[in-house]
Amino acid sequence: MNKTPLETWIAGQVLPVGEAVLTPQLLEQYQFRKLQEVVSNVMHNSPFYRRLFAGIGERGVDDLAAFKRLPFTTPDDVREQGMRLLCTSQDEIERIVTLQTSGTTGAAKRLFFTAADLELTVDFFRHGMQTMVERGRTVIIFLPGALPDSVGDLLSRALADIGVTPVVHGPVRDYAAARAEILRHESPCLVGIPTQILALARGTGSEVIPHGWVSSVLLSTDYVPAAIKAELERLWGCHVLGHYGLTETGLGGGVECLAGDGYHLREADLYTEIVDPDTGQPVAEGVSGEVVFTTLTRQGMPLVRYRTGDLARILPEPCPCGTVLKRLERVQGRIAATLTMQQGMSLSMSMLDEALFPMAGVLNFTAEVTRTEDQDQLHLCLQVCEGEEERVARKVVSILFHAEQIAPLFLQRVLTVGSITFSVEGWLTTGVGKRRIKDNRF
Ligand SMILES: [Zn+2]
Known part of the structure; x- marks a missing residue:
């Protein structure tokens, strides 16, 4: 080499x-x-x-x-x-x-x-x-x-x-x-x-x-x-x-x-x-x-x-x-892009990236965390290849629940899955901005 x-x-x-x-x-x-x-x-x-x-x-x-x-x-x-x-x-x-x-x-x-x-x-x-x-x-x-x-x-x-x-x-x-x-x-x-x-x-x-x-x-x-x-x-x-x-x-x-x-x-x-x-x-x-x-x-x-x-x-x-x-x-x-969660746990964009990008059809996504009555919820908006919405929708929750770094958050009920929405292919950011989880809990 x-x-x-x-x-x-x-x-x-x-x-x-x-x-x-x-x-x-x-x-x-x-x-x-x-x-x-x-x-x-x-x-x-x-x-x-x-x-x-x-x-x-x-x-x-x-x-x-x-x-x-x-x-x-x-x-x-x-x-x-x-x-x-x-x-x-x-x-x-x-x-x-x-x-x-x-x-x-x-x-x-x-x-x-x-x-x-x-x-x-x-x-x-x-x-x-x-x-x-x-x-x-x-x-x-x-x-x-x-x-x-x-x-x-x-x-x-x-x-x-x-x-x-x-x-x-x-x-x-x-x-x-x-x-x-x-x-x-x-x-x-x-x-x-x-x-x-x-x-x-x-x-x-x-x-x-x-x-x-x-x-x-x-x-x-x-x-x-x-x-x-x-x-x-x-x-x-x-x-x-x-x-x-x-x-x-x-x-x-x-x-x-x-x-x-x-x-x-x-x-x-x-x-x-x-x-x-x-x-x-x-x-x-x-x-x-x-x-x-x-x-x-x-x-x-x-x-x-x-x-x-x-x-x-x-x-x-x-x-x-x-x-x-x-x-x-x-x-x-x-x-700064790492969210402090309850029970001393954390959630970051990189954890979501490593869980979601291996899924065929996923091109990009945005993430947001909100809180209702002391419960944190994760909302995702995924940009996927044309016609892939249904297939990705069926798999995404199970992927999150099995991802090594993220699964404990769900198992301990620190986080639940909120909305999962899709945006059609062609939704493009120029991508030069830093990707981060939107924290709307407080
Ligand atoms: Zn080297």
């Missing part, structure tokens, strides 16, 4: 003169040096961080333990403080990404990038994509790409640089048109959002794409359901790998190698910690917690100990590809 191409790339950024082989120790030394630089930079140049880190003094952080005692940066800080996080003049900002999210303040989250920041992301895409494509191949990008410096545009530039033909299709809005695009190119690699690519492989009309036609798929989102990956591999007989990236990580974050078991991260650009979501303390090696990262090379708006709200762990075993880089396990979902 080929080693992740990220290792050679990162070695080139990290290794001091005279060293030829990347080791975990050299990477740690590089990262700690960068962390000290970042802390010093933000304290001198960002009004927000000057105040946040006022207690640590001019000396900055002397060791990693001191760094890990620094206060976190939260999504609310980014929303509320905005430009106070900037470390460069506004003139140097090349792109601002505005994220309308359900924050506590209602303000939009805005992230600022310089041209150099964007170039680092393009460089990550250039190397990361070599995991699954080589010169002469075609990649169809089902991600937003119309705007300059959007994720699709950056990816497209990266691919052109390595001799791969990029086709920027944008998010799927018309299944037939998207499938026709796939058929126009021999053995294409597809990059897209999990539920959208699943709909292309499974929905009505999907039989036009022969098994084996698509060479590989890269699913790009904060969270990839294992059931969707498995189903795409079965239907198309191709490699399906995941990309983990948030706007905050600079759109690109990490990509799986051919082992397909965890993301290798941009470790020269990002320092990752896993912390207990409740206490904020570091968890033991291999334990799940909240992903927290610090940007090591970002110029416009560096982020220090930024809480992503994503739940994952660093896999303790070495990767089968043989790299010295770490692996972030496939993200298990959003902490």
